[in-house]
Amino acid sequence: AQKITQTQPGMFVQEKEAVTLDCTYDTSDQSYGLFWYKQPSSGEMIFLIYQGSYDEQNATEGRYSLNFQKARKSANLVISASQLGDSAMYFCAMREGHRGSTLGRLYFGRGTQLTVWP
Amino acid sequence: DGGITQSPKYLFRKEGQNVTLSCEQNLNHDAMYWYRQDPGQGLRLIYYSQIVNDFQKGDIAEGYSVSREKKESFPLTVTSAQKNPTAFYLCASSLGSTFDFGNGTRLTVT
Numbered sequence: 305a306q307k308i309t310q311t312q313p314g315m316f317v318q319e320k321e322a323v324t325l326d327c328t329y330d331t332s333d334q335s336y337g338l339f340w341y342k343q344p345s346s347g348e349m350i351f352l353i354y355q356g357s358y359d360e361q362n363a364t365e366g367r368y369s370l371n372f373q374k375a376r377k378s379a380n381l382v383i384s385a386s387q388l389g390d391s392a393m394y395f396c397a398m399r400e401g402h403r404g405s406t407l408g409r410l411y412f413g414r415g416t417q418l419t420v421w422p
Numbered sequence: 423d424g425g426i427t428q429s430p431k432y433l434f435r436k437e438g439q440n441v442t443l444s445c446e447q448n449l450n451h452d453a454m455y456w457y458r459q460d461p462g463q464g465l466r467l468i469y470y471s472q473i474v475n476d477f478q479k480g481d482i483a484e485g486y487s488v489s490r491e492k493k494e495s496f497p498l499t500v501t502s503a504q505k506n507p508t509a510f511y512l513c514a515s516s517l518g519s520t521f522d523f524g525n526g527t528r529l530t531v532t
Contacts, residue, residue, distance in 0.1 A: 308464075337519050347510060349523035356519065395464060399521065409455060409480065410514075410521055412464035 306330065308396050310413035317386045317420055324371070325381040325416045327396030333357075338379040339397040339410065340370065342390075349395070355379060386420045393417050424449045428513050428524035435507075435531050443498045443527045445513035451522070454496035455514040458482060459526075465512060471496055500529065507531045 309328045317323040329338065340352040355363040355370045363370040371380040383390055394417075397410040426447045435441045447454065453472050457465040467480030471490040485504025490496055496515075500507045508531050513524040 339521060341523075347512075347526045347528070349512060349514075349526075351522070354519055397465075397521075399519075409467050409470055410465075412457075412466075414462070414464045 306413075307411035308398055308413035310396055310416050312416045313414070314417045314419070317383075317418065319388060319420055319422050320385055322382060322384045323386055323418065325383070325394050325396075325418065327379045327381065327413060329377050329379060329396075329398045331377075331398065331400055333400045335400070337399045338370070338372070339399070340368070340379075340381045341395045341397065343393040343395060343415070345392070352394075353381065383418075388420050388422065391418060391420045426513055426515055426522055426524035428511075428527050431525065431527060433527055433529045435529070437531055438502045439531075440499055440501050441507075441529065441531075443500065443511055443513075443529070445496045445498065445524060446494055447496075447513075447515045447522075447524075448494060449515055449517070449522065450493070451515035451517040451520075452493070453516045454490065455516070456480075456486075456488065456496070456498045457512045457514065459510040459512060468498065468511075500531075 336357045338355045342350040353363050353365045353368045355372050367384045369382045393415045395415045396413045399408045429444045455470040456468040459465050466482050468486050469488040471477035487499045510528050512526045
């Protein structure tokens with residue numbers, strides 16, 4: 305079974321608008337971490353935001369926020385006030401077992417290609 | 423500045439040749455990983471290493487080999503046994519909830 309599912313292959317948003325990128329995950333662990341990365345066309349993976357399964361507040365980093373709904377096993381990324389430079393591929397990823405553990409690889413979804421238009 | 427260095431950025435090889443991709447980190451991270459990315463797909467794990475002199479196969483290890491002789495270095499060898507080696511390869515390292523990536527090596531085998 306897929307550990308991470310991103311159902312939107314492509315999304316379009318107008319500049320200055322907000323956009324939500326969907327991510328659902330599958331794990332039986334109680335302890336896990338959720339990551340979002342941005343990958344521009346140059347290929348590097350840029351870390352955006354992290355949410356631990358025990359974190360009570362939704363994570364926020366500048367214009368990025370993570371809408372974490374544990375019961376639904378969803379971890380959607382919200383980008384507010386989109387900019388042209390936000391156009392990129394976005395990946396959701398999960399690591400089972402965090403709380404300082406160095407164990408655990410990242411499982412990735414297939415990604416969502418976001419295009420911001422003027 | 424701390425980071426992960428992958429070299430070279432682009433690599434071209436003839437079919438049947440082994441090729442080694444370099445990955446060096448100065449973040450003092452314990453764990454290191456190799457992922458492969460194909461167009462339209464997410465990242466798939468090839469190998470990972472939690473400590474020096476130890477490593478485990480990931481989901482698509484066939485045709486690849488690694489070594490971890492030093493904490494800072496985790497080279498990946500793409501052997502001639504790998505059926506479709508042309509891809510984008512990303513190295514990563516982690517400590518705790520931090521998970522960082524190098525800039526990747528794009529390998530083309532013809």
